[in-house]
Amino acid sequence: MRIDIAGTSLLVAIAVTNIASANTGAERIEAIAHERCEACHGQGGQGNNAMFPKLSGQNANYLVQQMFNFKSGARRSSVMEPQLADLSGDDIVQLARYFSIRALKPIPANDAPLATQGRHIYMQGNPASGVAACYVCHGPTARGGHMLPRLAGQHADYLELQLRRFIERSRTTDQTLMHSVATKMTDQEIRAVSHFLSGLD
Numbered sequence: 681m682r683i684d685i686a687g688t689s690l691l692v693a694i695a696v697t698n699i700a701s702a703n704t705g706a707e708r709i710e711a712i713a714h715e716r717c718e719a720c721h722g723q724g725g726q727g728n729n730a731m732f733p734k735l736s737g738q739n740a741n742y743l744v745q746q747m748f749n750f751k752s753g754a755r756r757s758s759v760m761e762p763q764l765a766d767l768s769g770d771d772i773v774q775l776a777r778y779f780s781i782r783a784l785k786p787i788p789a790n791d792a793p794l795a796t797q798g799r800h801i802y803m804q805g806n807p808a809s810g811v812a813a814c815y816v817c818h819g820p821t822a823r824g825g826h827m828l829p830r831l832a833g834q835h836a837d838y839l840e841l842q843l844r845r846f847i848e849r850s851r852t853t854d855q856t857l858m859h860s861v862a863t864k865m866t867d868q869e870i871r872a873v874s875h876f877l878s879g880l881d
C-alpha cells in the first residue's frame with residue numbers, strides 16, 4: 681500500500697514536470713487554449729455554442745483588458761474568474777493574441793427585416809429616444825478597435841445579454857458609457873441590432 685502511494689505521487693510529479701518543461705512559450709499557450717479555453721469558446725475561439733462569446737478576430741487589447749477585469753473582479757463572472765486565476769499577465773497577453781489573429785466566421789442573418797431595422801439603429805441610433813449611433817464608437821464595419829470590442833459576427837444571444845447587463849449595471853467596466861446608450865433602447869431595438877451584428881463579417 682505504502683509503495684503504491686509513493687509510486688503514484690512519483691508518477692504525478694514526473695507528469696507535471698514534463699508539462700512544465702515541454703510547454704514553453706507558444707506551446708504552453710496553445711496547450712492552455714486547447715485544453716481549457718476552447719472547451720467553452722470553441723476551436724480557435726470560433727464560439728460554436730451561443731452561450732459563450734466568440735474570441736476569434738476580437739481586438740487583442742480589448743481581450744487583455746477584459747481578462748484583467750475578470751481577474752480583478754471589476755467584471756464579475758463566476759465562470760471566467762477561476763479560468764484565469766493561475767495565469768500570469770504574460771499568459772493573458774499571449775492568449776489574447778492567439779485568439780485575435782484567428783478569422784471569425786459569422787452566421788448570416790436569417791431574418792432580413794429584423795437585420796434591416798438593426799442596421800438602421802447601428803448607423804443612425806434612435807434620435808427620438810436619444811439612442812446614440814453605435815458606429816460612432818464601434819466603427820462603420822463594427823470591428824471596433826483598441827479597447828473597443830468588435831461586435832461584427834458575435835453571437836446575437838451574447839450581445840443581447842451584455843446589453844442587458846449594461847442596462848442593469850451588472851457590467852460597469854466601461855465607466856457607464858454603454859449604460860447610457862443601452863438604457864434608452866427598447867427590447868425590440870436590442871434584438872434587432874444584435875441580430876444584424878451577428879451576421880456581419
Ligand code: HEC
Nearest residue numbers: 716717719720731732733743746747757759760763775829
Ligand atoms: C467553462 C466555460 C469557459 C471557459 C473554460 C473559458 N471561458 Fe471565457 N467566457 C465564458 C463565459 C460564460 C463568458 C461570458 C462572461 C459573462 O459576461 O458573463 C466568457 C467571456 C470571456 C471573455 C470576454 C469576451 C468579450 O467579448 O467581452 C474573454 C476574453 C474570455 N472569456 C477568454 C477566455 C480564455 C482566454 C479562456 C481560457 C484561459 C477562457 N475564456 C475559458 C466561459 C468560459
Ligand code: HEC
Nearest residue numbers: 812813814816817828829839842843853854857858861873
Ligand atoms: C460612446 C461610445 C459607444 C457607443 C456610442 C456604443 N458603444 Fe458599445 N461599447 C463601448 C465601449 C467602450 C465598450 C467596452 C466596454 C468594456 O470595456 O467593458 C462597449 C461594449 C459593447 C458591448 C459588449 C461587447 C462584448 O464583447 O462583450 C456591446 C454588445 C455593445 N457595446 C453594443 C453597442 C451597441 C449595440 C451600440 C449602439 C446602440 C453601442 N454599443 C454604442 C462604447 C460605445
